Amino acid sequence: MTEAITLKPVGRVKNQIKEPLMFSHENGLELKEELLVFWEKVAEMKQLTSEIVINPARTDLLNGIEEYSHLIVFYWGHKTPAAGRALNQVHPMGVKDLPLTGVFTTYSPARPNPLLMTVVKLVNRRQNVLTVMGLDALDQSPVLDIKPYVKELFPQQEVTAPDWMNNIMEQAGRKTA
Numbered sequence: 001m002t003e004a005i006t007l008k009p010v011g012r013v014k015n016q017i018k019e020p021l022m023f024s025h026e027n028g029l030e031l032k033e034e035l036l037v038f039w040e041k042v043a044e045m046k047q048l049t050s051e052i053v054i055n056p057a058r059t060d061l062l063n064g065i066e067e068y069s070h071l072i073v074f075y076w077g078h079k080t081p082a083a084g085r086a087l088n089q090v091h092p093m094g095v096k097d098l099p100l101t102g103v104f105t106t107y108s109p110a111r112p113n114p115l116l117m118t119v120v121k122l123v124n125r126r127q128n129v130l131t132v133m134g135l136d137a138l139d140q141s142p143v144l145d146i147k148p149y150v151k152e153l154f155p156q157q158e159v160t161a162p163d164w165m166n167n168i169m170e171q172a173g174r175k176t177a
Contacts, residue, residue: 005158009142010058013075015050017138023096024084024110029094038093039172042136049123050135052143059128061146066125070149073135076142077114084110098164105162116141119149 021041023030031038052073054062064070087110092098103111120132130146137143161169 007144009144010164011052011054012137012141013050013141013143014053014138015048015139020079020138024080026083027107029090029110031094045136046134049131049133052130052132054128058129062125065124068148071121071122072117072119072147072149074145075137076110076144077116078141079138080109085112118143
């Protein structure tokens, strides 16, 4: 599997998030702040509004989007360095107490192709500009795709995760069951 795939951004993110909270390098992941401060900043980011500016020539892609309350935004982790893209395993969030695991078992931006996604709340649409809440992308991140979030299309029961992930979600205050 060596054929190249060409992706063309449909838009860009505009917001106040200039630097990532987590860095990747040849030795793995590293948090910019202590874990408690990290979670506080994540909570703050989830309350920020961002704009997704779609290429004006592609405005018609957004027709009807206002009928949805939430969207799935796919974006490119453009500040993930080559060393981070070369990692196969990481300690989740750079926490050495957590098991070394394959990057495909994490939400780490350090991955061969830093294709990232977030579910956001749609606040407003103004022509080719979407105002959303909860987008954790960095300012100027290329937006590759947007899909409506329809909860019935995703599993609701019998979803499992390893204990370390459940612990992370509990620390973040996101565990619902």
